[in-house]
Amino acid sequence: xxxYLELYWAFFRIGGLTFGGGLSMLxxxxxxxxxxxxxxxxxxxxDCYAVGQCTPGIIAVNTATYVGYLKKxxxxxxxxxxGMISPSILLITTLCLFLNNFMDNVWVQHALMGIKGVxxxxxxxxxxxxxxxxxxxxxCVVIGIAATILAMxxxxxxxxxVVVAAIVGIIYEKIKGGAKxx
Amino acid sequence: xxxxxxxxxxxxFKIGLFAVGGGPATIPYLMDLAEKYDWxxxxxxxxxxxxxxxxxxxxxxxxxxxxxxxxxGVFGGAWASIALTIPSIIVIVLVAxxxxxxxxxxxVKAAFYTIRPAVAGLIAAAVYNVFVVSLFVEQAGEKVLxxxxxxxxVIVFALMKVKKLGKLHPVVWLIGAxxxxxxxxF
Numbered sequence: 080x081x082x083y084l085e086l087y088w089a090f091f092r093i094g095g096l097t098f099g100g101g102l103s104m105l106x107x108x109x110x111x112x113x114x115x116x117x118x119x120x121x122x123x124x125x126d127c128y129a130v131g132q133c134t135p136g137i138i139a140v141n142t143a144t145y146v147g148y149l150k151k152x153x154x155x156x157x158x159x160x161x162g163m164i165s166p167s168i169l170l171i172t173t174l175c176l177f178l179n180n181f182m183d184n185v186w187v188q189h190a191l192m193g194i195k196g197v198x199x200x201x202x203x204x205x206x207x208x209x210x211x212x213x214x215x216x217x218x219c220v221v222i223g224i225a226a227t228i229l230a231m232x233x234x235x236x237x238x239x240x241v242v243v244a245a246i247v248g249i250i251y252e253k254i255k256g257g258a259k260x261x
Numbered sequence: 262x263x264x265x266x267x268x269x270x271x272x273x274f275k276i277g278l279f280a281v282g283g284g285p286a287t288i289p290y291l292m293d294l295a296e297k298y299d300w301x302x303x304x305x306x307x308x309x310x311x312x313x314x315x316x317x318x319x320x321x322x323x324x325x326x327x328x329x330x331x332x333x334g335v336f337g338g339a340w341a342s343i344a345l346t347i348p349s350i351i352v353i354v355l356v357a358x359x360x361x362x363x364x365x366x367x368x369v370k371a372a373f374y375t376i377r378p379a380v381a382g383l384i385a386a387a388v389y390n391v392f393v394v395s396l397f398v399e400q401a402g403e404k405v406l407x408x409x410x411x412x413x414x415v416i417v418f419a420l421m422k423v424k425k426l427g428k429l430h431p432v433v434w435l436i437g438a439x440x441x442x443x444x445x446x447f
Contacts (some may be wrong), residue, residue, distance in 0.1 A: 084291075094317070094319070094322075095318065097318070125301065126364070130353070130357075130363055131422035132280075132364075133281075133363065133369055133373050134349070134352050134353060134356060134363075135277065135278050135280060135281050135287035135348060135349070135352060136277050136278075136345075136348055136349030136353075137280070137287075137320075137345070138386075139317050139319040140319065140345075140349045140425070141323055141349050141353050142262070143288075144346075144349055145353050145357060148354055148357045156350055160350055163319075163322075164342050164343070166318055166320040167316075167317075167318035167319070168326050169339060170317070170318065171312070171323050171326035171327050171332060172317055172330050174312065174316065174341070175327060175330040175338070176335070178312075183389065186273050186295040187345070187445055188446045189265060190438075190440075191311075191439075192407060192409065192442050192447035193438035193440070193441045193442020194400075194435055194438050195311075195395035195396070196396075196410045196411070196412075196413035196438055197311075197396060197413070197417050197431075197437075198307055198310050198311050198314075198391065198426065198435075199388075199391060199416055199418075200417040201310070201314060201434070202391050203388060203418060205285050205386050205388075206305040206381065206384055206388050208387070209285070209381040211379075212324050213377035213381045219321070219377070223373050223379065223381050223385075224382065225382065226380075226381075226382025227382035227385045227386050228281050228382075230289060230382065230383050231389060236290050237279070237293055238275065240382075241281060243379075243382075244375045244378070245372040245376050246372075246374065247375045248375030249370045249371050249372055252367065252370075252371030252374075256367075
C-alpha cells in the first residue's frame with residue numbers, strides 16, 4: 080500500500096507543479112522519476128514518451144500509466160494516473176465554482192477581451208510549430224490541408240478524419256514497401 | 262439527468278480514445294461538443310484555453326474538468342476527467358504488456374506519419390474558430406471586429422517572435438493582457 084501511495088503522491092506533485100502538459104513536463108518527470116526516485120532510467124522515460132505520443136490520450140496521463148505499470152502492474156498504472164489527474168480536478172473544480180459568479184463582472188469582461196488576444200497568439204504559435212513538425216512531405220501537406228478544409232467546411236466527424244489519415248499512412252507504407260521488394 | 266451522466270462519460274471517453282497527440286488535440290473535439298450540445302459555448306472553449314494555460318496540469322485534463330463542472334457540477338469535473346483517462350489506461354497497459362518496441366513498429370510509424378498532419382489540420386480549423394469567437398463581438402445582432410483585441414493579438418504575436426520574449430511563460434502574457442484589457446477598457 081505504501082508503494083501505491085508513493086506512486087500516487089509522486090505523480091500528484093508532477094501534475095500539480097507543471098504548466099502546459101506535454102513536452103514541458105519532461106524536465107519535471109526526469110527530476111522526480113529518474114533522479115529522485117530512480118524508478119525508471121532516462122532511456123525508459125524517453126520510451127514512455129515515445130509510446131505516449133503514438134497512443135491516443137493525453138501524453139502526461141499516458142506517461143503516468145506507463146511508469147505506474149512498469150513499477151506495480153495494473154494497480155500501479157491506476158494509482159499513478161489517479162495521482163496525475165487529481166491536482167487538475169481539485170484546482171479547476173475550485174476555480175470554476177468561484178469563476179461562475181465572477182464572469183459577468185465588467186472588469187472581468189474587459190480583462191477577458193484582452194486575454195482573448197493572447198489566446199489567439201498562443202494558439203497560432205501552436206499550429207505553426209505543429210505544422211513545421213508534421214508537414215514533412217508533399218503527402219503530409221496534402222493530408223494537412225484536406226483535414227483543415229474538411230474540419231472547417233463540412234460536418235465530417237473529427238474521429239473519421241483521424242482514422243482515414245491513419246489508413247492512408249498504412250496503405251502508403253504498403254505500396255512503398257511493395258515497390259521496394261519488387 | 263441519468264442520461265446526461267452517461268452522455269458526458271461517452272463523449273469524454275471518445276476524446277480520450279481519439280485525441281492523438283496530447284492536449285491541443287482535444288480542442289477540435291471540444292469544439293464539436295460545443296456545436297452538438299448546450300453544455301458550453303465556443304467562447305467557453307476559448308476561456309478554457311486561457312485558464313488551462315495559466316494553471317498547472319495538462320491542458321486536456323483541465324479542459325475535461327472545466328467542461329464537466331460546467332455541465333454537471335462538482336461531480337462532473339472528476340467524472341469527465343476519469344472518462345478521459347480510462348482509454349489511456351487500457352491502451353497503455355495493453356501496449357506495455359503485449360508490444361515491445363511499439364513506437365518503433367513499422368505500421369505504427371506509418372500510421373502516425375499521416376495522423377500527425379491530419380491532427381495539425383484539425384487544430385488549425387479549431388484555431389480558426391477560436392479567432393472567430395475571440396476577435397469579433399456581437400453588437401446589435403451583428404458581428405463586429407473587436408479592434409482593440411485584434412491590435413493586441415498582432416502586437417503579442419510579433420513580440421513572441423523576439424527570441425528572449427518567446428521564452429516567457431504563457432501566464433505572463435495572459436496576466437499582462439488582462440491588465441491591458443482593464444486599463445484600456447477593451
